[in-house]
Amino acid sequence: MTNREEKINSTQYIEEIVRAVSIKKMIYDQQEKLINSVIIGFKTFLNSKKWLIYLLLAFMWIPVIIIVEDYDLQIEKPDEAFVDAMLDGLFPTIFIFGCLLLSLPLSADEISDHSIDLYLVRPIKREVYWLSRWIVVNVVVYCVNLIIYFFYYIFVHAFAEDGVFAGIEKNLPVFGKVAIILLLATLIYSGCFLLVGMIGNRGLLLSFMLAIFEVFLIDFFFLGDSLYIPQNNIYEIANDLLPDHVDFDTPDDLELLNAWIYVIIFPIVVFFAGAFYLRMREIK
């Protein structure tokens, strides 16, 4: 038997593990677990294939845009067409369902296949596990959408009236600003759907209801003018970032600074609510 084997599970070994450690050591220890959990999260996501369904849904939007906007594949102002298709087309519809779909492999699916049981009986803090899932969901929702948005950016410029790819470089700042709005929307919605998905099977239903509400029912419940609806705050920022391209109806008393504070605070609140929920959650 080697020295390590002689030591393992001895009283001294157990005491070493059980004894309280310095915060610095604990952070270093949990940092390693976080990285491991993030890698598992990315692998889980990539293997779930739900991102493929989302990509398919998003690209199906192309013929809809062509038909509805009657572009006839001769796009006069590709930058306007791009912003219109993304912020007025994809964002309020498919993006919301995308956040729901892309967060499922890391929330409801992990609960239903019981892999969460195995992760949480390992020496990773529940908050750290939640952080890992939060990071992965935000990164994947943003990256997958950025790919879609970039594809649309290329697409509209490919059919520019002034020639193939005319203005593609000049319009890059517009793409950049749309990417910023996308980032804000990602931080708000993906964390939200991740948290609701963590409830489990009922969470799946709740997530779906939340998506339906956000996409279709806000106006029905006369909440279109509410300052606390994420969409309104995002649109207020979009109006400011892209004044030449969009002019969304936002509540009259919504100020730009408050909109920025809202979109920064909202994901932080959701993150801590999620960490608290997972700390208290029982894995039955």
Added chain:
Amino acid sequence: MSKALNNFEIIAKVDNVTKSFGEVVAVSDASFSIEKGKITGFLGPNGAGKTTSIKMILGLIRPQKGRISLFGKNPFYNSRIKQLIGYIPEVEAFPKWMKARDYFYWLGRFQLTKKEAIQRTDEVLEEIGLLDVSHKRIRKFSKGMKQRMKIGQSLLHKPALIIGDEPFNGLDPVVRKKMFDLFKDYARKYNSTFFISSHILFEIEKISETVILMYKGRTIAQGSPIRIREMIDDQPHSIQITVKDSKKLSTLLINNANKEVVSQIKFQKDVRSNEDQLVVLTNEPREFYSLVTDLVCDHEIPILEIKATDEGLQNLYKSLTIG
């Protein structure tokens, strides 16, 4: 904290714990302890509260009343002590996409360094006899192979305490024997403690040094497997015989056995095959089996199946709970 806890002679302690889900009381005022270095069996029928108790010890759920300590700490709020435990879940707990090797490696990385995780992945795959199929996706495995995967992942970091929730379900007798030996090996080599739940006494008595009996959410007895077996043997045994000519066999049994050997005979039909069945109640199971063997040989009666039902154990539960 007691001296025993300081020396970790008692690894886990469950003190008057109660847990209910809605109106269903899963565990009611249960108390027991897991001693270091022993293989402890956790025996009870389905629905007795074994899984709920295990999940509370693991810190996956919280007790409503009472206290649980694992290595002297509250397992629900202390993640560090989980470095010391391995868990074999009752249900399949596999991400659908994972290959056997990935599964071990990535789970192992929570407790081991990269080098150790690679090494232990190979070692454990070898120990559970799945090294040859380690590149395959777990979802394509048979039930028995999946069960071995569940066992394997719990052993990766050579934990001080391994908690198994029905770990031998779905294993054929040969593999089951191998897993028994593997557990005993870990207990000897790495001083690991095992806490194994089952509803089958046969499994538990083969491997355990001490047995905790649980029934209807309460711990009703704790002792050596031999003592538990003796207590069960004192209870009437129910033996089910599927036979072509049930009338002939029953007549022979009545004519050749006393009241102790055959105290009651019931006739029924097998629900699946619709074959005749006899359910015999006996207080002397050894003599009964000997008698049946003689009778079927002498009179050439074809027996399709003969098996003991769980009633001996059920009767013991009842006698211990009713008093």
